[in-house]
Amino acid sequence: MAGDYFELKARGTNIRTEVMAGITTFLTMAYIIFVNPDMLSKTGMDKAALVAVTCLVTAIATIIAGVFGRAPIAMAPGMGLNAFFTYTLVLNNKLEWQTALGAVFVSGFLFLLLTLIGLRKKLIEAIPPAIIAAISVGIGLFITFIGLVNLKVIVHSEATLVSAGAIHAKTLIGLAGLLFMLFLEMKGIKGSLLIGIVFSTLLAIAFGYVNRPEKLISFNVDIKPIAFQLDILAVLKWGLFGSIFSLMFMDMFDSIGTLVACCHQAKMVDGDGKIRGLDRLLAIDAIATMTGALFGTSTTTSYIESAAGIEQGGRSGLTSVVTGGLFLLAILFVPLVGIVPEYATAPALIMVGLFMMKEVRAIDFANLSEAFPAFIIIVMIALSYSISTGLAFGFISFVLIKSASGRIRDIKPAMWIIAILSVAFLAGDKLGDLVKGIQ
Numbered sequence: 539m540a541g542d543y544f545e546l547k548a549r550g551t552n553i554r555t556e557v558m559a560g561i562t563t564f565l566t567m568a569y570i571i572f573v574n575p576d577m578l579s580k581t582g583m584d585k586a587a588l589v590a591v592t593c594l595v596t597a598i599a600t601i602i603a604g605v606f607g608r609a610p611i612a613m614a615p616g617m618g619l620n621a622f623f624t625y626t627l628v629l630n631n632k633l634e635w636q637t638a639l640g641a642v643f644v645s646g647f648l649f650l651l652l653t654l655i656g657l658r659k660k661l662i663e664a665i666p667p668a669i670i671a672a673i674s675v676g677i678g679l680f681i682t683f684i685g686l687v688n689l690k691v692i693v694h695s696e697a698t699l700v701s702a703g704a705i706h707a708k709t710l711i712g713l714a715g716l717l718f719m720l721f722l723e724m725k726g727i728k729g730s731l732l733i734g735i736v737f738s739t740l741l742a743i744a745f746g747y748v749n750r751p752e753k754l755i756s757f758n759v760d761i762k763p764i765a766f767q768l769d770i771l772a773v774l775k776w777g778l779f780g781s782i783f784s785l786m787f788m789d790m791f792d793s794i795g796t797l798v799a800c801c802h803q804a805k806m807v808d809g810d811g812k813i814r815g816l817d818r819l820l821a822i823d824a825i826a827t828m829t830g831a832l833f834g835t836s837t838t839t840s841y842i843e844s845a846a847g848i849e850q851g852g853r854s855g856l857t858s859v860v861t862g863g864l865f866l867l868a869i870l871f872v873p874l875v876g877i878v879p880e881y882a883t884a885p886a887l888i889m890v891g892l893f894m895m896k897e898v899r900a901i902d903f904a905n906l907s908e909a910f911p912a913f914i915i916i917v918m919i920a921l922s923y924s925i926s927t928g929l930a931f932g933f934i935s936f937v938l939i940k941s942a943s944g945r946i947r948d949i950k951p952a953m954w955i956i957a958i959l960s961v962a963f964l965a966g967d968k969l970g971d972l973v974k975g976i977q
């Protein structure tokens with residue numbers, strides 16, 4: 539029955555292969571169970587509830603992608619997007635986390651509207667491969683920077699903005715975990731990030747920096763501290779337009795590279811090279827964002843770690859159903875996850891950044907009309923500490939350079955829309971401040 543629904547025979551796969559692929563995807567991305575709560579808890583959200591919600595939302599979104607999208611794509615709170623939620627919206631912009639969740643929900647709703655009218659698909663097809671690759675590289679560099687800061691390898695400096703920090707025992711524990719992750723990855727062992735996090739945590743317990751959990755499993759999971767606490771009405775004001783647009787803007791392009799790369803790898807393309815069922819997957823992505831905001835987490839999006847399961851032979855939605863089921867099971871281990879320290883998860887951020895940096899190979903640096911916008915995206919995401927700002931600068935520079943060099947035909951109509959949206963985004967915060975000043 540499952541074989542017929544998921545078209546296993548037609549896709550050249552079987553139940554055993556799909557199950558193994560689903561397990562592989564879970565092991566590869568299970569680090570999110572530790573990293574996402576650790577990052578979002580800096581906003582004042584309850585960490586234990588965040589662990590449960592991260593597992594729950596990931597499970598729901600991934601199973602839906604498998605059952606209705608029929609694709610081996612896993613979805614979870616996005617790396618980079620959770621950083622934007624924490625550091626930009628809440629810590630820098632001084633929003634309450636409830637209001638920030640409201641912004642996530644509204645951005646997901648607007649995202650769904652763009653998908654239903656077909657605009658999102660057009661935008662995806664308008665962006666050159668080099669620019670898509672640069673988005674991945676830039677976010678990777680940004681996430682790596684956050685990991686180094688969390689590990690205290692990089693610290694604030696009044697003289698030089700940032701500098702190398704002093705080496706402490708906890709830093710050494712984190713670096714040991716990083717080396718262990720690298721060793722496992724070089725040996726081709728699946729779940730290297732998860733194993734590395736566990737290794738660092740065990741070291742922390744051994745040296746007395748972390749107390750052992752009182753219990754390993756809990757059936758009394760409480761998500762009420764953050765679930766359905768979002769404040770949508772607080773978001774519906776002009777001054778927060780820039781925040782909503784930023785989330786929508788980032789989610790749009792965060793999922794582009796993942797869906798394009800993974801669906802091609804899973805051979806979900808037709809004779810013209812277009813992805814089959816892309817509209818459905820995009821709609822699921824938007825709905826997942828709204829669902830995640832309701833339960834209490836940052837923007838949910840497609841995960842590049844899905845490629846690990848696809849490499850193991852996953853070709854259908856059954857892979858995602860298995861992955862989602864394992865995340866549901868992980869909810870029972872909330873007490874165990876809660877003891878994991880920040881310096882144990884920081885190496886995982888660095889490793890994710892390393893993986894995302896691989897996309898730099900897709901950028902042709904001999905073609906300056908595309909290399910420069912790609913370069914700007916990479917540099918500005920990291921140095922401005924804002925993913926959306928880096929994207930906006932890159933998209934605008936692409937259109938300007940192509941126009942100035944007389945190659946306007948290389949710019950697709952949808953790319954002009956993206957450039958206009960980018961200008962609106964960069965101007966949004968300034969206009970919002972102006973309106974606040976007038977009021």
